[in-house]
Amino acid sequence: MIDRAHARLSVARQCELLGIARSTFYFAAKGESTENLRLMRVIDEQFMATPFFGARQMARHLRRHGHEVSRKRVRRLMRRMGLAPIYQAPRTSKPHPEHRVYPYLLSGLAIERPNHVWCADVTYIPMQRGYLYLVAIMDWSTRAILSWRLSNTMDPCFCVEALEEALALHGKPEIFNTDQGSQFTSLDFTSVLKDSGVRISMDGRGRCLDNVFIERLWRSLKYECVYLREFETGFEAKRAIGDWFRFYNEERPHSALADDRTPMEAYKMKRAA
Numbered sequence: 001m002i003d004r005a006h007a008r009l010s011v012a013r014q015c016e017l018l019g020i021a022r023s024t025f026y027f028a029a030k031g032e033s034t035e036n037l038r039l040m041r042v043i044d045e046q047f048m049a050t051p052f053f054g055a056r057q058m059a060r061h062l063r064r065h066g067h068e069v070s071r072k073r074v075r076r077l078m079r080r081m082g083l084a085p086i087y088q089a090p091r092t093s094k095p096h097p098e099h100r101v102y103p104y105l106l107s108g109l110a111i112e113r114p115n116h117v118w119c120a121d122v123t124y125i126p127m128q129r130g131y132l133y134l135v136a137i138m139d140w141s142t143r144a145i146l147s148w149r150l151s152n153t154m155d156p157c158f159c160v161e162a163l164e165e166a167l168a169l170h171g172k173p174e175i176f177n178t179d180q181g182s183q184f185t186s187l188d189f190t191s192v193l194k195d196s197g198v199r200i201s202m203d204g205r206g207r208c209l210d211n212v213f214i215e216r217l218w219r220s221l222k223y224e225c226v227y228l229r230e231f232e233t234g235f236e237a238k239r240a241i242g243d244w245f246r247f248y249n250e251e252r253p254h255s256a257l258a259d260d261r262t263p264m265e266a267y268k269m270k271r272a273a
Contacts (some may be wrong), residue, residue, distance in 0.1 A: 028258040032080075032130070039067060040077050041126040045227060047083050048219050054085040081124045081131070082154070082181075100190070101180050103199035111140050114270045117201075118146065118166070118173040120159065121214040122183060123222075125150070125237060128230045132237060135159045136245075137166045138214050140177070143254050144267035145217075145245050146170050163192050177201040186214055220248070 010204040032040070032118050043058060053061065055075035062069050078084065111117050117140040125132045135158060136148040147166040151158035178184035184202070193200050231237040253260040261269070 012103070024035050034129075036077060037130065039069065040081055040124075040131065041073070042067070044081060044124055044126055045078060047078075048222055051215075052085050058091070059175070065077065079145045082133075083124070088123065093193070102200040104177075104204055105175055105199060106177060107205075107254060114142055114144075114267050115171055115173045116141055117177055119135045119177045119214050120163070120184065122154070122159070122181060123218045123220070125226060125231070125241075127237065128232045133158070134233060135162050135183070136214065136217065137162055138217065139170075139173075139263075139267055140213060142263050142270060143213055143217070143256060144263035144265040145249055148245060150234060150241070152234070154183060155186050156183040159183045160188050160192060163189065167192070167196055171195045172198055175199045175201050177203070179203045216250075221245075221258065 039062070042062065046058065047053060050057075050061075055071050055078055058078065059069055059071040059074040062074065075258040106117065109117075118137055119134060119136045119140055122133055122135045125134050130152070132150045132152055133154055134148065134150050137146045138144065139146055146169065147162045149162040149165075169231045176193050178201075180202050183189060190200060221241070221244060225240055229240060231240065232267060248262075249264040250262055252262055254263050254266070257263065
């Protein structure tokens with residue numbers, strides 16, 4: 001699909017035309033053993049069901065189910081995946097010590113219209129021979145997914161690309177809420193929001209439930225799409241996840257929306273009102 005030796009189009013331009021991040025094209029398997037990758041998938045599935053499990057409890061659970069693992073090994077793998085129990089820290093990467101953290105602005109706020117508040121989060125996507133990271137940007141009121149990107153690193157670039165696409169396609173929100181992960185506190189990410197005149201809100205430390213709607217999205221995506229497959233390539237993962245997001249946005253009625261509307265129906269209808 002992409003020709004590295006193309007006479008006129010660079011790899012970056014070809015990726016842009018195809019709507020994929022360069023990091024997805026350059027996807028390479030991470031340096032974990034097959035056994036560890038299999039274990040990481042099991043940990044990810046269990047963490048979706050019990051997000052309060054720390055390394056100690058997760059190791060106990062795995063041993064009860066036939067996996068001979070130490071707490072130290074489980075802790076290392078969970079850190080590699082960006083997972084931490086909800087009572088200790090957000091699930092994505094740790095805050096960068098030199099990045100500014102913004103206050104949480106949503107307490108007591110009635111969010112009832114599109115583009116009032118957007119939110120974003122990053123999650124781990126298991127692959128057959130490695131893993132990717134997925135970011136999605138959601139409209140809080142309607143639960144519509146406005147943009148998303150896959151990457152093989154936790155570098156802020158893929159989050160910035162998703163943000164820029166959402167702003168270009170859908171205008172801008174009044175408030176943008178995230179956790180305190182270093183991708184979202186980075187100057188690259190916050191500068192785009194500031195330049196667009198968007199107020200920045202960040203969850204309190206250890207309070208992933210502040211971003212509860214996108215946490216529920218990850219659960220649905222993983223049980224209905226990711227865990228049913230073993231993605232071999234970044235292109236395969238992008239295609240399947242894209243198909244699921246289209247189904248979620250355009251075909252599947254959302255239980256939180258009136259009149260059995262889909263998220264994108266509610267988003268477009270309320271914007272037009």
